[in-house]
Amino acid sequence: MKHLLSLLAIGSLLWACSSPTSGSSSTTTLKSTKAITAFSILGTAGTINEGAKTIAVSLPAGTNPAGLVATFTTTGASVKVGSTVQVSGSTANSFSSPVIYVVVAEDGSTASYTVTVSIPVAQCSDGIKDGAETDIDCGGTCAKCGTGRSCNSAADCASGVCTSGQCGP
Ligand SMILES: [Ca+2]
Numbered sequence: 001m002k003h004l005l006s007l008l009a010i011g012s013l014l015w016a017c018s019s020p021t022s023g024s025s026s027t028t029t030l031k032s033t034k035a036i037t038a039f040s041i042l043g044t045a046g047t048i049n050e051g052a053k054t055i056a057v058s059l060p061a062g063t064n065p066a067g068l069v070a071t072f073t074t075t076g077a078s079v080k081v082g083s084t085v086q087v088s089g090s091t092a093n094s095f096s097s098p099v100i101y102v103v104v105a106e107d108g109s110t111a112s113y114t115v116t117v118s119i120p121v122a123q124c125s126d127g128i129k130d131g132a133e134t135d136i137d138c139g140g141t142c143a144k145c146g147t148g149r150s151c152n153s154a155a156d157c158a159s160g161v162c163t164s165g166q167c168g169p
Contacts, residue, residue: 030107034076041070041095041117053113055101061120065096068117076103076111 039046039055046057059065071089072079079086080102081093093099095117103111123131124142132140135149139156147169151162161168 030105031075031077032105032107032109034074034103034105034109034111036072036074036076036079036101036103036113038073039070039115040072041068046115048113053111055113055115057095057115057117059117059119061122063119065117065119066094067092068095069093070115072101074103077106078104080104 035050036048036055039048039057041057042059042063044057044059046055048055059068069089069092070086072086073088079088081091081099084091086101095115098114098116101113101115103113105111124133124137127136129136131142133142134140134151134156135145137143138145138149139151144158145151145156145167146158147167149157149167150165151157151167152165154160154162156162157167159168
């Protein structure tokens with residue numbers, strides 16, 4: 001009987017050693033942080049809404065939304081757009097429509113930020129007569145108007161001739 005007990009004792013000792021209580025690797029807990037804490041494009045800082053997970057960037061009129069490089073800082077392990085790992089200050093994306101930045105934490109959990117870039121259409125190419133234009137997108141401070149288009153003075157016309165409010169040939 002004594003022999004059996006010692007066998008049991010040895011057995012439980014062996015069990016203790018091989019058991020996953022050796023998960024003392026929990027001292028290296030993987031971080032779950034996955035925030036984007038700063039975001040800018042062409043030196044313009046974006047407005048980060050951490051609650052809504054949105055980032056809004058307003059760029060100057062006329063900026064080409066294609067191939068823009070974002071500079072960002074994150075508390076996550078990596079950042080992806082689609083399957084492409086994003087390198088701050090290096091990876092270019094087209095922002096003609098909102099772009100989803102997925103931040104991956106060390107523990108594999110993720111957070112998705114929707115980045116929206118707004119670029120006002122330049123007044124001289126917005127397809128409407130506004131500002132100082134004398135006709136749609138021409139005259140005033142925009143390009144000079146062609147023949148037959150409305151003008152206030154000769155300076156509004158490519159031909160330098162403004163007759164009865166119309167640019168001459
Ligand atoms: Ca216009």
